[in-house]
Amino acid sequence: MTTILIAEDEERIARFMEKGLRSAGYGTHVVTDGVSALEHAASGDYDLLVLDVGLPRMDGFMVLKVLRSMDHHLPIVMCTARDAVEDTVAGLEGGADDYLAKPFRFEELLARIRTRLRPAQGTGATTVLEHGGLRLDLTTRLASVDGRDVQLSAREFALLREFLEHPQQVLSREQLLSRVWGYDFDGSSNVVDVYVRYLRGKLGAERLATVRGVGYRLVTPG
Known part of the structure; x- marks a missing residue:
């Protein structure tokens, strides 16, 4: 089963994403701070990371930076309440695969996740x-x-x-x-x-x- 790591410290939002993704057939695991997000994402046990920017202990931008510096190619969809252009650019240029501003519809998140998972399935996948x-x-x-x-x-x-x-x-x-x-x-x-x-x-x-x-x-x- 495809498993998605959700790094989100707002319980209501984390439950919302977890429930929807499980209904869509994905396995999920939730962490609530940046250090835990980094440790779990680096384990290689997950197929995609949904990463909130405003995490305690280590923010999402730093988690992203460290993961990419470790040459981890895990697909990452960043989510944040900040919708400034600079934040979007910073996330994408830092190695995020996609970026969603809160609030967002679950269907939009699901479409972004599916888009990012498909090219990663298997080697030589069509891009x-x-x-x-x-x-x-x-x-x-x-x-x-x-x-x-x-x-x-x-x-x-x-x-x-x-x-x-x-x-x-x-x-x-x-x-x-x-x-x-x-x-x-x-x-x-x-x-x-x-x-x-x-x-x-x-x-x-x-x-x-x-x-x-x-x-x-x-x-x-x-």
Whole structure:
């Protein structure tokens, strides 16, 4: 089982993340200070670290710095109540793989975690997905259409990734909800349709075909 280390000293937030990640099928372990976070993360027993910046004993930036100086390549998603641009830049330049400002929706955290775990699974994993003029770099999170750069939100990125990993395959709304949003299908929800519409606006409507009564399929424009 994929196991995620959560370094968070606010009990309510830690419980919130732990409950959601366990429901999504992950194993979890919570620590509440930076020294414990460093010790556990350095053990090699975890697949990803969700790291709060404002930890006691050692802050998240220092934990990040020490881990990277030890040449640990554990994926790290940093979380903080501070949303200043300088903090985001400091985290990413310090070696964090992603950065979330509090408060955040659990679904957004889950999408970021899934994005960061997939390239790390196994050696030689694909880091660039391409199909019919679409290109998605999983490491830099950059997308392009026929050479033109496209800005995607975290959820749009995760949704496009699903389509690019299954080109020409019909993906049901239930499958997309489970893989991208991380919760069971709600027949009254139209969130998939909304985000497909967003992608069509950015990538071209002809690239995502509707399969009536089922879902959507990524096709090559003809």
